[in-house]
Amino acid sequence: MTSSVRQQLLISGVGGQGVLFVTRLLAEAAIAKGLPVFTCETHGMAQRGGTVVSHLKVGDYHSPLVRAGQADGLLVLKSENLDQHSVFLKPGGWVVVNAGRNETVSVPGTAFALDADRLARDAGNAKSLNLIVLGYALSVSERMKTSRSRLFCTLADVEDVLKNSFKSKDTQAAAFLAAVKIGYSALTA
Amino acid sequence: MSGRRLLLGNEAMARGLVENGCRMATSYPGTPASEILSAVAQFKLAEKLTMHVQWAVNEKIALEIAYAGCMTGLRTAVSMKQVGLNVASDPFMSAAYMGVKGGFILISADDPGPHSSQTEQDSRMVAMTAKVPVLDPDSPRQAKEMIGAAYALSEAFRTPVMLRPTTRVCHSRQDIELLPVAAAAGIEAKFDRDPARWAATPKFRHKLHLELEEKLAAIAAYAPTAPVRLNPEASARKAVVAAGVAAAHAREILQELGIWKKVALYQVRQPFPLHIAFIEHLLGAYRDILVLEETAGVIEMQLADRRRVKGKQSGTVPRVGELTPERIQALLGDFAGIRTRTVTVAGAPGRRPTLCAGCPHRASFFAIKKAAPRGIYTSDIGCYTLGMNLGAVDTVLCMGAAITQAAGFYHAFRRAKKPPDIVATIGDSTFFHAGIPALIDAVVQRVKFTLVILDNRTTGMTGNQPTPASGFGVCGEPLEAVDLESLVRGCGVTYCRTGDPYQLKDFIALTKEAVAHGRENGPAVLISRHPCILDRARKGERSAFVAVEVSDRCNGCGFCIKNFECPALIHHTEDKDHRRTTIDSALCAGCGVCLQVCPRGAFRTKKMR
Numbered sequence: 024m025t026s027s028v029r030q031q032l033l034i035s036g037v038g039g040q041g042v043l044f045v046t047r048l049l050a051e052a053a054i055a056k057g058l059p060v061f062t063c064e065t066h067g068m069a070q071r072g073g074t075v076v077s078h079l080k081v082g083d084y085h086s087p088l089v090r091a092g093q094a095d096g097l098l099v100l101k102s103e104n105l106d107q108h109s110v111f112l113k114p115g116g117w118v119v120v121n122a123g124r125n126e127t128v129s130v131p132g133t134a135f136a137l138d139a140d141r142l143a144r145d146a147g148n149a150k151s152l153n154l155i156v157l158g159y160a161l162s163v164s165e166r167m168k169t170s171r172s173r174l175f176c177t178l179a180d181v182e183d184v185l186k187n188s189f190k191s192k193d194t195q196a197a198a199f200l201a202a203v204k205i206g207y208s209a210l211t212a
Numbered sequence: 213m214s215g216r217r218l219l220l221g222n223e224a225m226a227r228g229l230v231e232n233g234c235r236m237a238t239s240y241p242g243t244p245a246s247e248i249l250s251a252v253a254q255f256k257l258a259e260k261l262t263m264h265v266q267w268a269v270n271e272k273i274a275l276e277i278a279y280a281g282c283m284t285g286l287r288t289a290v291s292m293k294q295v296g297l298n299v300a301s302d303p304f305m306s307a308a309y310m311g312v313k314g315g316f317i318l319i320s321a322d323d324p325g326p327h328s329s330q331t332e333q334d335s336r337m338v339a340m341t342a343k344v345p346v347l348d349p350d351s352p353r354q355a356k357e358m359i360g361a362a363y364a365l366s367e368a369f370r371t372p373v374m375l376r377p378t379t380r381v382c383h384s385r386q387d388i389e390l391l392p393v394a395a396a397a398g399i400e401a402k403f404d405r406d407p408a409r410w411a412a413t414p415k416f417r418h419k420l421h422l423e424l425e426e427k428l429a430a431i432a433a434y435a436p437t438a439p440v441r442l443n444p445e446a447s448a449r450k451a452v453v454a455a456g457v458a459a460a461h462a463r464e465i466l467q468e469l470g471i472w473k474k475v476a477l478y479q480v481r482q483p484f485p486l487h488i489a490f491i492e493h494l495l496g497a498y499r500d501i502l503v504l505e506e507t508a509g510v511i512e513m514q515l516a517d518r519r520r521v522k523g524k525q526s527g528t529v530p531r532v533g534e535l536t537p538e539r540i541q542a543l544l545g546d547f548a549g550i551r552t553r554t555v556t557v558a559g560a561p562g563r564r565p566t567l568c569a570g571c572p573h574r575a576s577f578f579a580i581k582k583a584a585p586r587g588i589y590t591s592d593i594g595c596y597t598l599g600m601n602l603g604a605v606d607t608v609l610c611m612g613a614a615i616t617q618a619a620g621f622y623h624a625f626r627r628a629k630k631p632p633d634i635v636a637t638i639g640d641s642t643f644f645h646a647g648i649p650a651l652i653d654a655v656v657q658r659v660k661f662t663l664v665i666l667d668n669r670t671t672g673m674t675g676n677q678p679t680p681a682s683g684f685g686v687c688g689e690p691l692e693a694v695d696l697e698s699l700v701r702g703c704g705v706t707y708c709r710t711g712d713p714y715q716l717k718d719f720i721a722l723t724k725e726a727v728a729h730g731r732e733n734g735p736a737v738l739i740s741r742h743p744c745i746l747d748r749a750r751k752g753e754r755s756a757f758v759a760v761e762v763s764d765r766c767n768g769c770g771f772c773i774k775n776f777e778c779p780a781l782i783h784h785t786e787d788k789d790h791r792r793t794t795i796d797s798a799l800c801a802g803c804g805v806c807l808q809v810c811p812r813g814a815f816r817t818k819k820m821r
């Protein structure tokens with residue numbers, strides 16, 4: 024299969040935040056769109072609250088890892104990880120980060136910050152912050168000027184995956200989608 | 213089941229097994245190999261396959277069961293992590309001599325980094341010692357394909373075959389085509405008596421060893437697993453030889469650096485035995501050769517003339533740590549003589565892992581420190597290694613060593629004026645795996661120590677696999693359950709008590725009693741029983757939620773933070789005059805154990821509004 028899409032992303036957070044789930048959602052979205060996909064995940068002891076990072080490459084790739092300076096975008100669920108992971112961003116790349124209001128975020132590219140912890144708490148499900156960040160990234164992506172920097176998938180693609188690819192119960196899929204939409208509409212709110 | 217699916221490397225290998233008619237698969241969980249067997253079980257259930265799938269008590273047992281299966285002509289497989297292979301190496305070495313009848317694959321997953329292991333050892337070296345061929349996949353997709361190749365190789369030469377994925381293969385996901393599962397029902401188990409082979413005495417072993425050497429020579433000329441040239445279009449005097457994930461990185465990086473046509477790139481799929489014709493070609497055709505492989509220089513050491521070879525021996529390629537894409541980029545750039553923008557990924561420590569909020573181990577460790585404040589704490593492999601954060605773990609060597617190291621310390625301090633209390637901690641699964649002979653030895657030698665078995669009814673660290681006490685198997689099928697107390701008593705221990713660490717006050721008293729007994733009378737065993745909260749959550753079970761709050765009795769001394777370290781406790785120290793501790797309700801599991809931790813009694817149950 025040949026495809027022109029080539030996109031490299033990093034999803035970073037700490038164990039228990041749902042980094043793996045977001046990674047899988049995006050990877051399934053790629054598959055549903057007929058795109059080749061490669062991810063690499065952190066398992067094992069780090070999943071007990073340690074630093075966790077996933078690499079995601081959509082398009083024709085051989086290596087499962089994103090090289091430093093090559094990521095088109097970063098999804099950061101814990102802002103303290105920026106110290107460690109912003110080196111992966113390519114010049115001019117974007118970062119979507121879960122950060123409190125008073126935090127200053129400095130990265131080599133363009134940063135979009137959102138207090139997903141607060142939004143998640145307000146929505147009554149602290150665990151949904153991962154999907155809120157994802158939703159926010161989807162909306163940020165739509166507003167990007169060049170199509171090359173946009174995410175390979177849209178809200179509609181993620182919605183399809185939640186409805187079709189995951190064998191989750193309907194109510195669960197609805198709850199997931201609601202969380203994604205909270206993040207998605209955060210920009211206009 | 214067909215079509216393109218997103219599969220984890222471990223699931224891809226599992227799929228390869230069922231597609232190739234594997235009839236028996238065994239394993240003991242260990243990161244990064246754990247998901248292989250659970251995925252086999254899922255495919256078995258989904259496709260209604262006739263096969264035996266089981267978690268074994270340890271890797272040696274797993275290997276022996278699957279090996280005996282292949283002696284009857286069936287295709288079988290065993291999977292484990294690299295340090296598990298140390299445990300299984302005894303039967304493995306011998307199996308190499310005796311050979312196989314049905315195809316037999318040992319999957320040993322290595323962990324360069326290391327990310328989740330005690331060592332960075334290279335299983336391919338063990339394959340070399342055993343004189344068994346080994347295949348080294350570069351991706352989930354190739355790992356799946358190599359299962360078929362490994363069975364063919366195994367049956368063609370009647371030898372066990374090792375498949376050696378690394379963490380980056382096991383824990384990558386890729387879109388993979390599912391093929392139909394093989395109709396393996398045709399083959400029935402049949403055992404041909406042949407004591408000269410299956411029960412060979414040293415005299416016959418000599419003959420078997422000769423046979424083995426002949427096999428190896430033939431395998432080093434076996435076409436289907438020979439190295440491949442990935443860029444035939446390049447004409448060059450320099451060659452890069454890469455295997456496993458390093459080959460995948462190299463393939464991508466050479467293209468991105470624009471030197472795809474400047475250096476020849478070979479991928480070695482079978483690092484041992486390395487193909488003789490390839491060695492000759494390589495050394496004849498190229499002026500400079502760079503070898504990229506993880507983690508030892510297995511390919512490199514088989515290249516007879518090393519003067520033109522750059523690798524681990526020459527000090528060019530790092531011998532320690534993962535060959536990350538950044539490292540490979542710098543190596544390839546230097547080798548091709550071009551300048552690359554070197555970006556180093558700082559080895560930032562990141563956040564350290566910790567026991568989950570509400571983990572029963574935390575309470576056990578708190579009690580142990582109360583009961584034996586100046587003790588020596590030997591511990592073992594599992595989540596509870598994280599007891600280190602609490603200052604309640606002094607040593608971790610390998611599976612089962614908590615007990616033997618306790619014994620070693622006891623013998624060493626025996627003549628000391630005031631020997632220290634020795635408290636060993638071991639998880640239930642680890643106790644079954646390697647703790648039982650150790651405990652028997654301690655009983656016989658009258659070792660005065662206390663063993664706390666952290667019985668959370670599951671194998672926690674690796675994703676909640678059942679233990680021999682669970683009463684069910686990998687497919688959820690009902691099995692016999694071994695009673696831990698009877699087992700401990702059966703080892704000859706006369707003092708064995710059981711308690712619930714969530715009842716912290718009572719549990720501290722119980723621990724003190726056990727330590728006092730252990731100090732005076734020899735092995736005292738305390739079983740600390742409370743289910744893993746993650747396991748319960750996974751099964752959709754819940755226990756009563758104790759809503760806790762911190763009252764203004766808290767003066768922010770930080771005792772609870774330092775000595776109890778629940779991740780749901782937040783210490784506020786920004787304002788020196790108003791230090792205090794609060795609870796992060798998003799993380800709190802409602803275990804209520806902290807109620808009994810604060811010396812000032814600042815924690816209290818929340819009044820219901």
Ligand code: SF4
Nearest residue numbers: 766767769770772810
């Ligand atoms: S809750 Fe108790 S132990 Fe923790 S900081 Fe406050 S006073 Fe100290």
Ligand code: SF4
Nearest residue numbers: 778800801803804806
């Ligand atoms: S109740 Fe206390 S010890 Fe238990 S999880 Fe919550 S804060 Fe931690």
